Amino acid sequence: MLDHHAPIGHYELDDVILTMTENGGIAIQRSAAENVAHARGLADVAGAMSIARARDELTAPSRWRDAMTLHNNLLEIREAARRVQLSKPGEIAPLIARIDDAASNGDEVRTLKDSVQHAEGVLDELLGEMRGAAEKVDRYLKRYRINYTPSSSEPLTNWFMICCAGSWYPFSGQWLNKGDRADFRRFLVAAWRDLQFPDPTDPTGAIKPVEDHIRERLAASDIFDHFGG
Incomplete structure (x- = not known):
């Protein structure tokens, strides 16, 4: 050495x-060959990361709907649990009492009275559990909110630019800045093709050249403000 x-x-x-x-x-x-291999390695990592992030974002709307359904159901459970607290077990118990809930001692009147008391106790316990459940649900709904804003843009390109921007320093030895716009755009286009990402399309579904797609998305992005300016 x-x-x-x-x-x-x-x-x-x-x-x-x-x-x-x-x-x-x-x-x-x-050497040139080593630089190409190095760039491809970084692009592979950035591509894998962007695919994973894009997949998460694409499935987010269905997860958001599931979360909204859960929260709406919890709201209904809380309100129902609060409403049943207005019930009066002592008045309802005679209507639901079961003779077989009380030990039979030959005295039908006594057996009926015991069964009513048993039914009232069951209702008291149940209403207490529902009151506790309503309080737990209320604390949950007050503490946790669903934080999600649906994205209107195609997520793969967004995450690909972000992940490649994070790879710019190990590739070039300096943090990405606005002066690197042209070189970074060429890097993105080359990496997109090397990774065999799908052809970009316009709103009508027609295929767009990768160069045009990257140029437009990069121009609309604030990525340079987040990676050194």
């Missing part, structure tokens, strides 16, 4: 070029 006392100049080791600088540091330069 080269040490830091090697003469200033370039030293090629396989596909990697090491450059000795004046201050004794070593700068690594990759």
